[in-house]
Amino acid sequence: MSGRTTVETQRMGTAMPGSGIVLCLFGVPSIDLGDNPHPLTSSAARLAAYLALGPRSGRIRSLAAAHLYPDSPPPLARRRLNTAAWRLNHEIRAAYGDDLIVTPHGSQTIGIDGAARITVDVWAFSDLVSGLVRVPPHAITIADVERLEQAVHLYRGQLAPAVEDEWVLGERARIENLYLIALSHLVRYYGTVADVEGIARFGERALDVEPVREDIHRALMRAYAASGRQDLVESQFERCRITLQRVLQVAPMPQTVELFRRLAAPTDFACEEVTALLADLNQARRDLTQVWGRLDSVVERVQRLR
Template sequence: MTALRICLFGSIRIARADWASELKITRAVQALLAYLLLYRHRIHPREVLANLFWGDHPEERARSCLSTALWRLRCALEPGDTTRGTYLVTTPMGEVGFNHKSDYWLDVAVFEDQASRIAGKPIQVMDADDAHQLENSIQLYVGELLEGFYDDWALRERERLRSLHLKSLAHLMRYYGYHGAYEHAITCGQNILNHDPLREEIHREVMRLYLQSGQRAQAIRHYKSCCQILDAELGIPPMEETRMLYHQILQGTGDQQTQCTP
């Protein structure tokens, strides 16, 4: 059983093994740990970390704050007889990093590995196991990365992983559409729009999916919903391509083929 489990999607959670006992650390220490985890394949100079997290303090005070935070983090991750360096590693030069070869589970790492690998496959060569793994990775995204943290580095990583999440949903939508699993595909499309309602190309794909599944009336209703969203948020009508698709659906000549390009 994995010795340490860490979740960075949504609220930060850190626990031993099976979540029987969650570790409680301060917000500043949480931020430091999250940074070391997100950049776990790097070793970080102490002066860089001190400036990043306590840059508004005098230099000596910033170094002291970093030392205290690292001590607290080590006490939480490596208590008692745990070998020093199991999770936090230091170099002879005093640089610091997270031991990415240690026994740990990180939701972001699993999500990123599976989503990047499978969402990069053409949907025509994906199989049911690929789809299942992609579904599982998407389920790890229970909320945006590090909710409540607004440091520049956190915002950059949040947006990067948010984009991968939406890309994964779109890939799964097209996979299901390609194989005629229209309800699953529509659910994926709706999930994308829940996160990013202004994605007009997704609105069009959902309209096509409704049409392909024999739900012409629902395709029309979805178009009207798209119009309302664009008007309320941007004060603009749908693009010509979207309007043309709507009129084709009204006339019964809509494109019956759901887009399935990667």
């Protein structure tokens, strides 16, 4: 019996239970009240992302000003930071009625108010996925699957896609990698419970991010094979082959071809494309053998001339 029904009935919406408002930094940055998202301006989104990706206790104000406005002298950078914080609070106050950014009296820090009824989607995503990425896919439980699905549901696009500052690039790549690992775990799980719809749903999300990643295509092939769908194994391999040829002008890696050979039914494996690929690989192996043989012959001749 598939665990999909149990998991999906408990999947949360964008605004998590118990949160008054969600600061969304995945995809188009916005303040989300459930049915009424308010997009943030670019300057407000940039400051919100910078603070959300830092320590949850806040950032040192002088460092924040220097990081966000490196081309401005310190006094001007601090004024620009104060203005950005005011604008962000103004945008959120208009939608929610409360401030998001706080600067505790007598403190040199600036950060997101931990006491406010505000949830940050990046924080929620990291909390849900942390720890599970180290669990082998075969060992995840139904509760783990629920957490992974909640995390995947929160990921609505790249982290602060309009921001290209150095401080966001590494975190964006880290979050994207966690997202792909979560999807891989879900694909593997739904393969073990023979839920083809679940395999396809989460596999497609992974390929939306990295369409030429052969390890994702191989994970899908394994999951479809575990579900007994040899036809989908074959179609996934063909999709991988066509995508690689169109985007990179290369053939699938030998391990991808070999995996398909092992997973596909004998009759399926007789397709012309796979036969041609194997023929090319075998010919390349023979060519290399001949080259090494000729090299050995030349070395022997040179040694005799000495």
